[in-house]
Amino acid sequence: MTDQPVRLDQLEIIGYADVLPDAKGPAVVPPVFRDRQNHELCLVPPFRVAGNWLIDAQRISWSELKDLARDGRVTLLADPARLAAPEHQLWVDDAGRVHYEPGSEAKQHLHKILRDRLDAATADLRAGKIDEAERQAEVALAADPRKLEARALIAACHALRGEERHVAFMRQAAEAAGHSPEAFGVLVQGYAEMVPAVSWDNLSFERGAAACEKLGIELRRRFDLPADLISFLAPVLQNASVGQHGNSSEVQCAGLDAAFLGEFVRLFRHNYLSAVKPGQAVEVVRKAYWVKKDRRSRVSPPPKQSVDYHFFRLREVLVKTGVLWAVERELAPTQATD
Amino acid sequence: MAQSLPLAHAMPSAAFVTLTEDPKKVGWKLFSPAKLAELGIKPLRPDSAEVALGTAEFVFVYCGQFRYPETQVGFVFGTRLERDRNPDCLASPFDTGALHRKVTWPAPSEPATSFLARHTLPVPRYREYLANRIQFLFAKPTDYVALSGQPLRPDPIGLQPKPPATGNDPRLWTFEIRVRNEVELSPPCLEAVFYQGRHAGARSVRDFFAARTGSVQLEEVFPEDDGDFAALQRGCLDFLRKKGIIPTSGV
Numbered sequence: 082m083t084d085q086p087v088r089l090d091q092l093e094i095i096g097y098a099d100v101l102p103d104a105k106g107p108a109v110v111p112p113v114f115r116d117r118q119n120h121e122l123c124l125v126p127p128f129r130v131a132g133n134w135l136i137d138a139q140r141i142s143w144s145e146l147k148d149l150a151r152d153g154r155v156t157l158l159a160d161p162a163r164l165a166a167p168e169h170q171l172w173v174d175d176a177g178r179v180h181y182e183p184g185s186e187a188k189q190h191l192h193k194i195l196r197d198r199l200d201a202a203t204a205d206l207r208a209g210k211i212d213e214a215e216r217q218a219e220v221a222l223a224a225d226p227r228k229l230e231a232r233a234l235i236a237a238c239h240a241l242r243g244e245e246r247h248v249a250f251m252r253q254a255a256e257a258a259g260h261s262p263e264a265f266g267v268l269v270q271g272y273a274e275m276v277p278a279v280s281w282d283n284l285s286f287e288r289g290a291a292a293c294e295k296l297g298i299e300l301r302r303r304f305d306l307p308a309d310l311i312s313f314l315a316p317v318l319q320n321a322s323v324g325q326h327g328n329s330s331e332v333q334c335a336g337l338d339a340a341f342l343g344e345f346v347r348l349f350r351h352n353y354l355s356a357v358k359p360g361q362a363v364e365v366v367r368k369a370y371w372v373k374k375d376r377r378s379r380v381s382p383p384p385k386q387s388v389d390y391h392f393f394r395l396r397e398v399l400v401k402t403g404v405l406w407a408v409e410r411e412l413a414p415t416q417a418t419d
Numbered sequence: 420m421a422q423s424l425p426l427a428h429a430m431p432s433a434a435f436v437t438l439t440e441d442p443k444k445v446g447w448k449l450f451s452p453a454k455l456a457e458l459g460i461k462p463l464r465p466d467s468a469e470v471a472l473g474t475a476e477f478v479f480v481y482c483g484q485f486r487y488p489e490t491q492v493g494f495v496f497g498t499r500l501e502r503d504r505n506p507d508c509l510a511s512p513f514d515t516g517a518l519h520r521k522v523t524w525p526a527p528s529e530p531a532t533s534f535l536a537r538h539t540l541p542v543p544r545y546r547e548y549l550a551n552r553i554q555f556l557f558a559k560p561t562d563y564v565a566l567s568g569q570p571l572r573p574d575p576i577g578l579q580p581k582p583p584a585t586g587n588d589p590r591l592w593t594f595e596i597r598v599r600n601e602v603e604l605s606p607p608c609l610e611a612v613f614y615q616g617r618h619a620g621a622r623s624v625r626d627f628f629a630a631r632t633g634s635v636q637l638e639e640v641f642p643e644d645d646g647d648f649a650a651l652q653r654g655c656l657d658f659l660r661k662k663g664i665i666p667t668s669g670v
Contacts, residue, residue: 098489099647100433108432108617111646122583126488127566127652129645137567139488140583145521151464154431154489219620226616227641235625246629253632254619254639 086134087124093117093162094181096146097171098126098155106173107194107224109187113146113155114138114165125155133167175220194224195231202234206275211238229260233268240273240300243288248296266298273300420560421550423664424483425497425610426596429490429651432618438604439623447627449478449494449602468519472535477509477597479516482549483659484564485613485651486514486593493613493651495636495658500598500608501543507599508542511535512552513578514590515597521584522591525577538576542596549594556592561665563593566652611636613654615647 097110114135116122123146128138141149149155163181170187172180175194180187202217215238222231232255239247248269255265273293286300293300428449430438441447443458453475456463469475480500485493501508518524518531526534540548553563555572562568570592578591603609604627612631616639618624628637636658640650659665 099491100431102433102436102621106617109642111642111648126646127648137587139588140585142583149489152467153434153461154487215622219622223617223620226619226639232616232619235619239625244629246632247625250625250629250632250637251619253637254616254628257639258616258641 086131086136087114087116087138089130089133089135089165089167091117092124092135092165094158094165094171095123095162096150096155096157097173097179100153100156101173101177103177104156104173105175105177107175107191107220109170109172109191110156112165112171112181113157115143115162117164125149130167135165175223191224195221195228198224199230199234202231203272203275206234206237206272207277209277211241211276214238227258229255229258229264229268232258232260233265234272236265237269237272240269240293240296240298241276241285241289243285243292245292245295248292252296262297266296269293269296270298270300273298420563420664421546421553423498423662424546424549424564425495425658425662425664426480426482426500427485427493427495427655428478428480428602429485429487429493429613429648431489432491432615435492435614435618436621436624439621439627441623447604449604451476451478451600454600468516471519472515472531474515474535474597477599478602479514480596480598480602481514481590482510482546482594482596484589484593484655485648486590488648490651491615491647492618493655494604494609495611495613495655496602496608497610498543500602501596503608504598504602505542509597510540510542510545511538511595511597512540512545512548512576513538513592514595517578517580517588517590520581522578522580524579545594545596552592564656564659564665566649566656606631606634609635611638611658613638613640613651615640615642615650 092114094112095115096113098113099108099110101108101110111126114124116124121143123141123143124135124138125141125146126139129136146155146157150157158179160179166181168184169181170184172187172191174180174190180190182190198217198221202214202221205211205214205217215235218231218234218238221228222235225231232251236248236251236255239251252262252265252269256262270293273289290300437460438447438449443460445458450458450460452461452463452467452469455461456475463470463475467475469477480496481487515535518535524534553560556570556574557563557568558571562570568589569587574592580588580591604612609631612628612635614624614628614637619628619639631637638654638658640654642650656665660667
């Protein structure tokens with residue numbers, strides 16, 4: 082037994098067959114209709130819409146619909162009913178406003194939410210605000226779950242926190258939605274590397290990198306030269322003394338060789354600079370980079386106690402902490418033109 | 420087929436997000452209406468079907484397919500749930516909620532509670548009756564789980580929908596299983612979850628899915644023109660096909 086189709090222009094929309102968290106979207110929602118002539122007759126999913134016809138809808142009474150609303154099964158609109166129309170879509174935006182408009186316009190508006198939120202999320206990533214970026218991407222994902230970007234950005238946030246299982250879930254979901262694992266990996270890496278290195282300590286980074294590695298994603302730290310390097314090295318070079326360095330939490334966090342750094346700081350201050358200033362920290366790294374280049378053919382390190390030796394050792398530390406990769410990326414084009 | 424059909428339960432978006440947020444720290448579970456009230460999660464309405472029929476202590480699942488239309492997230496449990504929770508389970512050959520003001524039965528003077536008691540079956544033995552009903556009522560067995568399958572013959576139980584509803588509601592002939600108090604949303608009983616991509620926008624939902632990745636089939640569904648609920652049902656049909664419970668074509 083099948084119900085007779087109902088003309089859409091006989092109906093009005095009085096709610097939707099879902100209850101959204103905090104009554105907010107973005108979400109496309111299934112409409113709940115009411116007969117404009119007979120307000121006791123309501124039509125709820127499942128149904129199909131074909132042209133101006135509603136087909137196979139469930140018919141329930143107004144009192145049953147109110148029961149469903151009280152049970153948290155449907156949402157009744159607070160504002161006046163809207164006339165049903167063909168090719169229209171009902172959707173709720175991220176502020177909880179309900180829209181009923183032609184499908185093409187609804188799609189455009191949802192796409193704009195997606196783009197705006199992704200832009201905000203990437204800006205947050207570049208500012209090192211991972212939690213904020215994740216929240217923006219969550220809205221973007223809800224606006225259009227078929228797009229890969231929001232999924233990858235959320236996965237990057239999980240990766241940066243070392244949440245391997247979350248990343249695995251996001252990747253599995255992306256693949257199930259028809260996206261290639263390669264594209265997912267490239268995007269996750271790209272988003273993860275937007276976060277400046279100074280935004281997290283080394284342990285967090287190592288955890289995130291390990292999480293990514295297990296998923297075949299190579300995560301590298303991004304340094305905005307010279308600002309990040311100054312931030313990264315200045316406290317070490319400026320505030321540390323030989324005696325204090327061994328106990329410095331910064332040194333421990335960075336995984337640096339405390340004894341070496343203490344010696345380096347002492348010699349560096351003594352031989353090169355009367356006082357290390359923040360702006361000069363980057364020069365230390367540049368020097369270390371060129372020492373590496375100059376010594377490409379050498380097998381053994383420079384003689385101990387020489388300044389070059391300390392730069393050579395510093396280079397090892399920089400390689401270990403990923404700083405040198407950023408320096409190389411920054412300086413390589415310059416070198417190529419030399 | 421009747422012996423292998425899984426058990427299905429579905430809920431709206433907000434209920435799922437709240438469940439995963441677990442504000443009362445009670446774990447990721449489905450709770451009966453009475454238990455939800457006891458935990459302070461959702462009050463039990465005195466005029467609800469569950470109170471009227473005395474079924475408030477149970478979690479409700481359907482045998483074979485999602486059948487509650489106003490839902491967006493679906494859980495599928497294996498038959499193991501019935502075996503593991505056998506003493507806590509009861510079955511009926513229809514959605515018992517419908518007995519509360521939505522359908523009529525052959526003897527109108529018979530109280531709903533009495534009618535329900537006469538149609539309450541032991542678990543898992545009800546599946547023998549399910550097999551007979553599927554064979555008797557439907558043109559082909561898969562119509563029992565199909566989106567738009569309808570019985571070929573009048574149902575001998577004699578339930579009739581009250582106007583304005585008509586006879587096309589599958590809840591009138593889909594078996595309902597009632598499990599006392601609560602059902603864990605974890606393997607091995609939980610076999611699959613169907614959801615929409617937007618649900619993964621909630622951090623608590625991702626926590627839930629991350630904990631289930633690899634041990635539970637997590638299937639994102641994409642609603643088409645026929646809506647959210649049809650997408651859930653199609654997901655369930657795909658699950659049944661993959662499991663070999665129904666044939667790969669003809670549904």
